[in-house]
Amino acid sequence: MNNSTLSLALAERRGRIEVVEMELAVRDLPSVFEGYRIAQLSDLHFGPCTSITHLRHAVELVIAARPDLIVLTGDYIQVSTVGVRHALATKVHPKVFRWTEYRRAVRRHAIELRPLLEALQAPDGVLGIFGNHDYLEGIGTIRRQFPRNIRWLVNDSEVITRGDAHVVVSGIDDLRYGEPTLKKTFENAAKELPPHAHKTLILLAHNPDVTLSEDADCIRRYHLTLCGHTHGGQLCLPGRIPLVTRTDQRSHVSGISEFAGAPIYVHRGVGYGGVPLRLFCPPEVTLFTLTRR
Numbered sequence: 537m538n539n540s541t542l543s544l545a546l547a548e549r550r551g552r553i554e555v556v557e558m559e560l561a562v563r564d565l566p567s568v569f570e571g572y573r574i575a576q577l578s579d580l581h582f583g584p585c586t587s588i589t590h591l592r593h594a595v596e597l598v599i600a601a602r603p604d605l606i607v608l609t610g611d612y613i614q615v616s617t618v619g620v621r622h623a624l625a626t627k628v629h630p631k632v633f634r635w636t637e638y639r640r641a642v643r644r645h646a647i648e649l650r651p652l653l654e655a656l657q658a659p660d661g662v663l664g665i666f667g668n669h670d671y672l673e674g675i676g677t678i679r680r681q682f683p684r685n686i687r688w689l690v691n692d693s694e695v696i697t698r699g700d701a702h703v704v705v706s707g708i709d710d711l712r713y714g715e716p717t718l719k720k721t722f723e724n725a726a727k728e729l730p731p732h733a734h735k736t737l738i739l740l741a742h743n744p745d746v747t748l749s750e751d752a753d754c755i756r757r758y759h760l761t762l763c764g765h766t767h768g769g770q771l772c773l774p775g776r777i778p779l780v781t782r783t784d785q786r787s788h789v790s791g792i793s794e795f796a797g798a799p800i801y802v803h804r805g806v807g808y809g810g811v812p813l814r815l816f817c818p819p820e821v822t823l824f825t826l827t828r829r
Contacts, residue, residue, distance in 0.1 A: 553594055553806065555601075556822045558792065560799055561829040562759045566701030566734045569826055575603035575658070576822040578742075578764030579805030581614040581669065582649050586807035590819075594806045595652050597821045605660040605696065608686065609764040610667025610710065610742035612649060613678060614809060615641045642674045646681035654683040660696050662686045663705055667742035667765060669809075671713035689740060691717045693725040702729055706758070707740040711749065716741075718751035722758075736826075738762065744788035744802050747795050756796035760826075766790060768804030772816040790817075 565572075575598045580591055598606060615638070656662045664686045670678055679688070687694055689707025696703040706725045709716040722737075729735055737758045744763040747755055755761060768790035769778020781789050790804050804820045 552818050553590075553597060554818045554820045555597055556820050557825070558801075558822065559825045559827050560760060560792075560801075561827050562736055563798070563829040564734075564759060565736050565826055565828045566698070566703075567828065568698040568701045569703055569736065570828055572703070572826040573601070573603040573605075574762075574824045574826070575601055575606045576609060576762055576801075576803055576824065577606070577806055578609040578803035579611040579667070579767055579807055579809065580649070581611055581805070581807030581809045582645055583613060583615040585614065585809065585812040588648060588652070591649070591652055591806060594819070594821050595655055598656060601821075601823050603658050603823060605705075606656050606658045606662045607705070607740055607762060608653075608656075608662065608664035609740055609762060609803060610665050611669040611764065611805075611807075611809070612653075612667075612682075613642060613645045613673050614669050614807075615645055615673060616669075639674055639677060642677050643681060646678050650681060650683050654685055656685070661694075663694055663707065663740065664688050665707040665740045665742055666690065666710055666714065668710050668712045671710060690714070691721045693721065693728055695728050700734060702733060702735040703738060704728055704735055705738045705740065708746065711741070711743040711746055716746070716749070718746065718749060718754050722754040726757075736760070744785065744800065747785070747788065747800070756798070759798055761795065761798070761800040762803070763788070763800065764803045764805060766802055766804075767809055767814075768802070768817045768820075770805075770809065770814050770817055771811075774816055776816055778817070 690709050693706040704725050739758040739761040741763050743765045766782040766789050771779045790802050806819045
């Protein structure tokens, strides 16, 4: 790694967050939702690799943007590196450690993160889903400590209404450690409104590999899918070529692509997972403006 590359990596370590503003053309979008603005945060990974100061900056960027809706797509806490180091230092088996100091550390981090999540406010609320690390760190502890201003969608949907037009936002459980029921979630979302209601369907899924699941045909019925999980690779070559993809589909590593003719966006994340470093892959806060296709 030469000096200029190292300098860039250190700059990204110090918390440079890219604000990505994007217009998304969505088919069948009701005219009253033209210009509707959604902010997405994903993969906060609050813990030894990601500071509360860094996350506060991301939250401030979202608040300043004044979106209509805020969505959170999973992985809020990661203290597992603390657990590994402690186990190595004390020769305590990681499974034994997990149920003592490890769980206390998760609880402390959840309590510290709570005020930041409470600060997120939007006219149509804050919707969130859970990711793989939320289960690995202790989903019960995290849910108990997180604020009530967030509507958690675990195989569930929320309807946003403007007159006789609607946006239905569905969220599915984590693909790896949760119990995602994509088909049932879609069917229930469709039942939320009359068959001929003017509506747009949006799916929140932590892992973009949901498009490879056995119920992936249901995703074809959604007009937009928002994901996270990959961190965009986190460590990339110039041109944002990822060294590790964390997905089985290279087209879904980061940014915008299509699935079944509808846009799918994969967020690079806000935090740092595993190592406190990003290279040619800065963290992001994303602001979507919906337009009619």
